[in-house]
Amino acid sequence: MTSGALDVRLAPLLMRLFPDAQPRLTAQAATVGQLIDELDARWPGMGDCIRDSSPAVRRHVSIFVDGHRARLDTRLAAGTDVYILTAISGG
Amino acid sequence: MAKTVLVLLGTKKGVFILESDESRRSWALSGPFCETWPIQHAIGDPATGAIYAGGGSEWFGPAVWKSLDRGRTWTHSRAGLTYESGVAPIKTVWSLALHDRSLYVGVEPAGLFRSEDAGATFEHLDGLQKNPTRPEWSPGGAGLILHSIVVDRADARQIWVGISAAGVFHSADGGASWEPRNSGTRCDFLPEDQRYPVFGQCVHSLVQAPGSPRLYQQNHCGMYRSDDGGRVWESIEAGLPSSFGFPAATHPRDPDMLYLVPLNGDSKGRYMPDAQTAVWRTRSGGESWQAMREGLPQDGAFFGVLRQALATDSLDKAGVYFGTSSGSVFASRDEGETWSCIAQHLPVISSVETLVLDEATGAS
Numbered sequence: 318m319t320s321g322a323l324d325v326r327l328a329p330l331l332m333r334l335f336p337d338a339q340p341r342l343t344a345q346a347a348t349v350g351q352l353i354d355e356l357d358a359r360w361p362g363m364g365d366c367i368r369d370s371s372p373a374v375r376r377h378v379s380i381f382v383d384g385h386r387a388r389l390d391t392r393l394a395a396g397t398d399v400y401i402l403t404a405i406s407g408g
Numbered sequence: 409m410a411k412t413v414l415v416l417l418g419t420k421k422g423v424f425i426l427e428s429d430e431s432r433r434s435w436a437l438s439g440p441f442c443e444t445w446p447i448q449h450a451i452g453d454p455a456t457g458a459i460y461a462g463g464g465s466e467w468f469g470p471a472v473w474k475s476l477d478r479g480r481t482w483t484h485s486r487a488g489l490t491y492e493s494g495v496a497p498i499k500t501v502w503s504l505a506l507h508d509r510s511l512y513v514g515v516e517p518a519g520l521f522r523s524e525d526a527g528a529t530f531e532h533l534d535g536l537q538k539n540p541t542r543p544e545w546s547p548g549g550a551g552l553i554l555h556s557i558v559v560d561r562a563d564a565r566q567i568w569v570g571i572s573a574a575g576v577f578h579s580a581d582g583g584a585s586w587e588p589r590n591s592g593t594r595c596d597f598l599p600e601d602q603r604y605p606v607f608g609q610c611v612h613s614l615v616q617a618p619g620s621p622r623l624y625q626q627n628h629c630g631m632y633r634s635d636d637g638g639r640v641w642e643s644i645e646a647g648l649p650s651s652f653g654f655p656a657a658t659h660p661r662d663p664d665m666l667y668l669v670p671l672n673g674d675s676k677g678r679y680m681p682d683a684q685t686a687v688w689r690t691r692s693g694g695e696s697w698q699a700m701r702e703g704l705p706q707d708g709a710f711f712g713v714l715r716q717a718l719a720t721d722s723l724d725k726a727g728v729y730f731g732t733s734s735g736s737v738f739a740s741r742d743e744g745e746t747w748s749c750i751a752q753h754l755p756v757i758s759s760v761e762t763l764v765l766d767e768a769t770g771a772s
Contacts (some may be wrong), residue, residue: 330468334468365469371493377470
């Protein structure tokens, strides 16, 4: 796999926290972790919303890469669809 | 100058704000704010009018929210509000405290942070993590939470924190180093010959009396007063209906006046004793107590009041306010003599604080 342009979609709840963010964007990253770094560089603070200090994807955040649930070290190929979603949670 | 009184409510579903003029006869409710995040504590800065709210989202983790316009708009930050990798991440913000321009932040798992730029960035005061007792701290029912922060009004190097269930800790150097200060507070949940340990007490709330070094605490096991900075604690529970409760609030000017809300017990449902609502007031530093009930529900009160959900305001006569686990807010504008319900049907109320502002300037 090689790094390349990714097609990234952000959860609506993230958009409410970062109103200047784009709900759908392209980015360059070789792994999910690097993609989160890229998002944090564009919208400071977003990285910590998606990834905790373990470090790991937050328990109630789901990242899907080409339809499969991903981890921080999941590699990303050019043209990959990435969805960053909020999981079922609350009470 | 005419004043506006804000009652700041942290709830399970965001911040709500009650607003009144200084007569405190009519209240307008606004909210929910902070994207309906669970908010453990919301406080106001009387010097600037800023409102800060600390909480944590199940999705996105901890943050401190800030409003400069009485709640109409909010920003949020978590910059620096993190532990190092490899340890349990911060789940939520639990407590906030202001001292001059410093904003102190307590979190779960227990730790203390400070912001010197009005909530934009945070620095970890990591001395607590280095305390030799730290590996033996055990969580209380709400988790291993740093829920109370007392910064001495005269000397910011003197800090006390309350951690459930590790006890009270004191720093004399601004948070660099800490020692347990629990002598005289008991642990009824330990074997009979081990009920006064050095640390491990389940402190529920910790407050400092006005104009005095005196501390008060509501513990899982009793109510206490200390006149020597927490070195020795004296029980003040005689005359109260139980030894169990969560919040404590001081009068704004009288160091001998304290308000508590005892519940019926830790294993009996944790609601109002006999399902009859009362705030208990002492005018004598805990030597004697008076139940303040006029206007409060005296039948079927099966609710509790959480550890940060009792507050006073700075007016004369002082207002007293508490929020319930069933989403009601009760207020007294005469120091607890009479009460009325000023909001109901809200989410579970985690915290109640007040902010008194000059209407013209927005600051007190």
